[in-house]
Amino acid sequence: EIIAAMERFFDVGPLAGRRVLVTSGPTHEPIDPVRYIANRSSGAQGTAIAEALRDLGAEVVFVTGPADAARPNGVQVVEVQSAREMHEAVMGALPFEAGVFAAAVADWRVASASDAKIKKIGGKLPVLEFAENPDILREVAQLTDGRPALVVGFAAETNDVVENATAKRARKGCDWILANDVSPATGIMGGAENAVVLISDGGAESWPRASKRAVAEKLAGRIAEALGAVVRA
Amino acid sequence: EIIAAMERFFDVGPLAGRRVLVTSGPTHEPIDPVRYIANRSSGAQGTAIAEALRDLGAEVVFVTGPADAARPNGVQVVEVQSAREMHEAVMGALPFEAGVFAAAVADWRVASASDAKIKKIGGKLPVLEFAENPDILREVAQLTDGRPALVVGFAAETNDVVENATAKRARKGCDWILANDVSPATGIMGGAENAVVLISDGGAESWPRASKRAVAEKLAGRIAEALGAVVRA
Numbered sequence: 223e224i225i226a227a228m229e230r231f232f233d234v235g236p237l238a239g240r241r242v243l244v245t246s247g248p249t250h251e252p253i254d255p256v257r258y259i260a261n262r263s264s265g266a267q268g269t270a271i272a273e274a275l276r277d278l279g280a281e282v283v284f285v286t287g288p289a290d291a292a293r294p295n296g297v298q299v300v301e302v303q304s305a306r307e308m309h310e311a312v313m314g315a316l317p318f319e320a321g322v323f324a325a326a327v328a329d330w331r332v333a334s335a336s337d338a339k340i341k342k343i344g345g346k347l348p349v350l351e352f353a354e355n356p357d358i359l360r361e362v363a364q365l366t367d368g369r370p371a372l373v374v375g376f377a378a379e380t381n382d383v384v385e386n387a388t389a390k391r392a393r394k395g396c397d398w399i400l401a402n403d404v405s406p407a408t409g410i411m412g413g414a415e416n417a418v419v420l421i422s423d424g425g426a427e428s429w430p431r432a433s434k435r436a437v438a439e440k441l442a443g444r445i446a447e448a449l450g451a452v453v454r455a
Numbered sequence: 456e457i458i459a460a461m462e463r464f465f466d467v468g469p470l471a472g473r474r475v476l477v478t479s480g481p482t483h484e485p486i487d488p489v490r491y492i493a494n495r496s497s498g499a500q501g502t503a504i505a506e507a508l509r510d511l512g513a514e515v516v517f518v519t520g521p522a523d524a525a526r527p528n529g530v531q532v533v534e535v536q537s538a539r540e541m542h543e544a545v546m547g548a549l550p551f552e553a554g555v556f557a558a559a560v561a562d563w564r565v566a567s568a569s570d571a572k573i574k575k576i577g578g579k580l581p582v583l584e585f586a587e588n589p590d591i592l593r594e595v596a597q598l599t600d601g602r603p604a605l606v607v608g609f610a611a612e613t614n615d616v617v618e619n620a621t622a623k624r625a626r627k628g629c630d631w632i633l634a635n636d637v638s639p640a641t642g643i644m645g646g647a648e649n650a651v652v653l654i655s656d657g658g659a660e661s662w663p664r665a666s667k668r669a670v671a672e673k674l675a676g677r678i679a680e681a682l683g684a685v686v687r688a
Contacts, residue, residue, distance in 0.1 A: 255613055339613045352580045379489055380572045406488055419676045
């Protein structure tokens with residue numbers, strides 16, 4: 223870690239001078255002033271990835287939803303709440319050479335979000351209408367102008383992990399998908415470890431279960447290689 | 456605080472030997488394994504009330520949703536996630552002499568909660584159907600057998616605070632309502648201060664804006680009086 227810090231100081235990491243973006247954490251979609259829809263992403267994996275890329279010398283833009291994980295040092299932190307805010311922050315951060323989209327972005331928002339608290343009167347149930355949120359990963363992956371050299375998505379699945387993630391990669395047009403099984407039984411969501419499958423042109427590559435930090439370091443090394451950086455042993 | 460600790464130690468606080476219940480924090484209502492509906496309650500006010508009642512010598516049962524606030528010491532903590540779990544915990548804690556229902560309980564849950572992650576396929580939007588959650592405050596306030604001597608509800612309002620809270624008190628059948636204005640502009644939700652109106656038989660009594668701790672101590676003193684405890688000056 224001291225070597226990493228010195229490398230950063232002397233700007234000699236393999237990703238020195240390379241600009242990368244990482245999204246992380248959940249998004250919160252308001253229902254009314256006091257209620258919102260959230261998801262169980264802790265931001266732990268995205269934060270570890272931002273740190274690992276930073277440690278290789280990259281200039282990291284870290285766009286994070288309201289996550290529990292402490293914000294990483296030495297990166298540019300952009301705090302957002304909703305998917306639409308995250309979309310705006312990512313688009314505003316272009317151009318970057320690699321984008322890692324680890325945030326658990328809400329697919330939809332409440333179209334009928336209310337400015338006043340929805341009241342419970344006479345047993346009438348609320349009706350929530352949804353609208354689709356911008357698909358940040360797809361939009362960046364399919365940029366015709368200024369597309370990052372490497373676009374990495376995540377897939378949080380609860381069943382048929384490789385199949386679903388492979389389909390997602392094709393649908394989005396991204397280069398890699400890091401897929402994991404977030405079924406409650408795995409303890410991955412909110413936990414310290416991750417077990418991922420890297421889906422790329424080359425097929426599906428299972429990585430052994432490891433700490434989220436170790437997964438992040440492995441991914442950062444792969445990203446450096448993909449960007450043509452010289453990674454010293 | 457040392458005197459309070461000594462009083463607790465020697466069991467001589469005005470509420471010594473009196474069993475009270477406090478609910479606190481938000482509830483989380485699952486949509487699927489990774490998504491849920493939450494609300495912005497930090498648990499700060501409920502936690503402060505539990506501490507203030509403890510400091511008067513009460514035996515406190517503290518039923519809390521997944522709140523950010525650190526759990527109080529010296530009370531019995533019961534952790535729950537959903538409104539239905541909170542209902543079960545409260546009913547299981549009966550009998551108690553006073554109940555303070557400070558939790559921001561979700562009025563409704565997702566009836567169609569899914570065991571697998573809801574997928575975004577072909578732009579089809581999900582349809583969420585809701586079911587009413589148990590009304591914990593009303594159920595306790597209207598117990599014919601074993602009703603606590605004092606039932607205190609909270610009303611988080613964004614408009615017509617006194618009017619809405621007075622109507623809520625009548626609807627629930629509780630003794631007191633502590634009403635506050637949680638409009639984002641007030642900074643109360645998630646903030647350190649509170650400005651409440653106590654709605655009782657005697658009408659509406661506005662308390663000056665103060666720290667949540669000061670509001671809690673004032674409320675605890677009133678509860679002790681209402682329970683006929685001798686509060687020393």
